[in-house]
C-alpha cells in the first residue's frame with residue numbers, strides 16, 4: 001500500500017506578480033481560444049527551491065488556490081538569477097484573473113498585482129480549460 | 133516607387149511606418165511591425181458571421197433591432213470598451229450614452245486613468261515621443277516593460293534610435309533606467325541601471341529618491357542601498373531632457389498620484405523631466421480626451437437626463453460588483469478575459485451586446501454579437517497616441533464588415 005498517498009502534499013504560500021508577454025499577446029490575437037494562448041498563459045514561474053519543496057518538476061502541473069478561485073497551471077522555473085522564494089510570476093490572463101480578489105475598497109480598481117495563493121502539486125491533473 | 137505606409141493599431145504606439153502586402157483584401161505580408169503588430173494586421177483573416185443573436189447567424193436588421201430593444205428595456209445600461217475605437221466612434225458612443233442615460237466607462241478606470249486625467253489637465257509636464265527620439269538623454273521605464281507591451285517603443289522612439297540632437301544614440305548619449313519589481317526584458321536592456329524594488333515599494337522609493345535629490349540620505353524600510361539611490365539621483369540631476377514612462381506597475385502600487393507630482397516637481401527644479409503614460413490600447417487616450425471635452429471627466433460617468441455624474445461607483449468594476457447595471461454594450465473589449473473572474477462573472481447575469489472583430493469570451497456570452505471592422509486595418513479614422521499626438525489613418529484593406537461607428541448610429545436610429 002502506498003502510504004505516501006495519505007500524506008498531505010507539500011503546500012507553500014506565494015505572492016503572484018503578473019506580467020505581459022509579447023509571445024502570449026501575439027497568440028491571443030491569433031486565437032484566444034487556441035492551444036498556444038493557453039500554453040503561454042496557464043503557467044506559473046517559481047523559484048527552483050520552491051519547486052523542490054513542492055516535489056514538483058518543471059513542466060508538471062500545480063494547483064493555485066485562494067478564496068476566489070482555483071486553477072491548475074503548468075509550473076516552470078523562473079530563470080531569474082536572484083532567488084525569489086515565496087514570489088511567483090504569471091502572465092496576465094484569464095487564468096491569473098481567476099485568483100484576483102473582488103475586494104476593491106470602492107475604488108474601481110481590482111488588486112491585479114496583489115495575489116496570494118497556496119501552491120500544491122496537481123498530481124497530473126490537466127491545466128484548467130478557459131472558462132466559457 | 134511611391135510607398136503607402138499604414139498605421140498599426142496594435143498598441144498605444146500607433147506606429148505609422150507599416151507596409152502591407154495584400155491581395156483580394158487579405159493581408160499577406162506586413163513589414164516593419166513587431167510580432168504583435170503583424171498578428172494584429174493579419175487579424176482580418178476571419179470568416180465568422182457578421183451578426184449573431186443567441187449565437188445564431190442573423191441579418192443586420194435583426195441584430196440591430198435586438199440590440200436596440202435590449203438597451204431600450206434597460207434601466208441602467210453600461211457602455212464599456214472603446215479603447216481600440218477611432219475618435220469618431222467614441223464620440224458616437226458618448227452621444228448614445230447620453231440618449232439612453234447609460235453608465236459609460238473604459239479600461240482606464242482600472243489602468244492609467246488618473247494619470248491621463250492629470251496630463252489632460254496639464255498637471256504634469258509631458259512631451260511627444262518624437263521629442264524623446266530627438267532629445268532624450270535619460271529615460272526611465274517605471275513599472276512598465278515596453279519590450280513586451282509596446283515592442284517598438286525602445287527601437288523607434290526612446291532608447292536605440294538616432295535623433296536630431298542625439299546622433300550617437302544609445303551607445304553614448306542615452307541612459308536607460310528601469311525601476312520594477314521584476315527583471316523584465318526592458319530591465320535587462322538597462323543593465324546596471326535596473327533598480328529592483330519590492331512589490332508596493334514604489335512610494336517609499338520615490339520618497340528616498342526625493343531625499344537623495346535634495347542631498348539627504350535616502351532611506352527605505354526595505355534597506356535599499358543608499359549608494360545606489362544616490363547614484364540614481366545624480367544621473368537624474370544631470371538630465372538635459374529626461375522622460376519617465378509610467379506603467380501600471382507604478383500606478384497600482386501608489387495610493388494616489390501625490391508622490392509622482394512631488395517627484396516631478398523636484399526633478400524639474402534640478403533638471404528637465406517629462407512624463408508619458410504607457411497606454412496599452414491604441415485609442416484609450418482618445419476616449420479620455422473625448423469624454424473629458426464633453427463632461428470634464430475621463431471615465432466612469434453616468435448620464436442622467438442631461439446631467440452627468442462621475443465617480444468610481446460608475447466604473448465597470450464597481451457597477452458589475454454592485455450589480456447596478458442591467459444590460460451592457462461592450463465595444464472592442466473582452467471584460468470576461470481582462471477582469472477578475474470574481475467581478476466579471478456578474479456580467480453573465482445581464483443581457484450583453486458585443487461588438488468586436490473576433491469572437492471573444494464576452495461575445496460568446498452575448499445575446500447580440502456584431503463582427504465589426506478593425507480600426508486601422510479595415511476602417512480609417514483617427515486616434516490619439518499615448519503621448520497625446522493625433523494620428524489619422526486610412527484602412528489597409530477593404531472589408532464587408534460594418535464599422536463600429538455605423539453600427540452605433542444604426543442602433544441610435546432604431547431606438
Ligand code: SF4
Nearest residue numbers: 140142143147169284
Ligand atoms: S509597437 Fe505597437 S503599434 Fe507598433 S507595430 Fe508593434 S503593436 Fe503595432
